[in-house]
Amino acid sequence: MAAYEVLLLDNGSPLFYTLAWALESKGYGVAAVSSPEVAIESLARKNYDLFVATLTQESPEALEVVKRARKLNPEIRVIILGGDNQVAFPLEAYRLKIDDYVLMPCSPVELWRRVARCLGSLEEAKPAQSDSQVRLAAINERVLNKLAIMFHDIRGAMVTTSAALQLLLRGSHGYMDAEASQKVQELHSRVKKIVGLSEEYMAHFLGGNKDVTLNSELVDLREEIVAPILEEFSEEIRDHGITIDNRLQTMSAATIPIKGSKLYLKSVFRNLFGNGIKYGGDGCTITIDLEERGANCCLKVRNSGGQVFEENQPLLFPGSRQVIKGDGARGLGLGLRLVKDIIKEQGGDIWYEPRGDGSNFVISLPQC
Secondary structure (H helix, E strand, O other), X not given: OOOOEEEEEOOOOHHHHHHHHHHHHOOXXXXXXXXXXXHHHXXXXXXXXXXXXXXXXXXXXXXXHHXXXXXXXOOOEEEEEEOOXXXXXXXXXXXOOOOEEEOOOOOHHHHHHHHXXXXXXXXXXXXXXXXXXXXXXXXXXXXXXXXXXXXXXXXXXXXXHHHHHHHXXXXXXXXXXXXXXXXXXXXXXXXXXXXXXXXXXXXXXXXXXXXXXXXXXXXXXXXXXXXXXXXXXXXXXXXXXXXXXXXXXXXXXXXXXXXXXXXXXXXXXXXXXXXXHHHHOOOOEEEEEEEEEOOEEEEEEEEOOOOOOHHHHHHOOOOOOOOOOXXXXXOOOOHHHHHHHHHHHOOOEEEEEEEOOEEEEEEEEEEO
């Protein structure tokens, strides 16, 4: 499945946010705009594959955007969502070439099914690839998968550095004279350029392949995976007032040996721990625990923030991830799909467990 570009005329509802998140996690390029005027400008600049918008009695401008979209790109697919108080669409909406109509209220899962079906019809229209093209694509994805993780980690470090430099420029750590301030500003600009370059490369390279081969080695989970990532996030932990309950430290064993790739397992834990900070919120508690289940050990990363709504849980680990295209305005994270692919390749698994006091992600890995 190739990646496609999707434009959302966002009405600010949580449903649109969930849809954007699900599309990005599946590898699609997503742009969300809040006004018909901006939507038309976006359509004029880029050929989108799918346009999704809400049509309400108070805001019928979506139909004009659809007309303009069809003129600019006759091949674009269109999905129209009806407003909450509508029982039917206006007659004019049926006169236009619309690929699907969705009356509200609608669950996120049902909306995702509609979008996936629409994008799937685009995939069916593509000509079949030759055997050599399929083999070449598989090789490319294996290489790009590794590059994606590397650029993700580089970008994360550079974003943190940029934020620290910004605090210096604001005087948060004391006074700087004009010359020092200028030098810090120059450094800040250079770091931002590196962030921009890494985002650009990620936008082209980010992808996943279930057949990707990762080198396996003997790794100490506590000292070589968890400890260095906690050190990386030390500033964020302090600044957000987060409490870390690292129960691996109280285990009597000298080491916690597991099989896997240190580079990719660190990326997995970095992704999950970063999400714990992001979604747990200021002042939350993140608990890191371990238990044995047969031949595997289960690393648990829990945060005391909110739970993932039940209707959104099927979207946590969507289907195979491919190359992302687009400006990545809503985020360029590895995504749980790629995390799951990596863990599967290591001979383990990952899943979500809702808890009364927050969210819990469990990584199952083979022990030595």
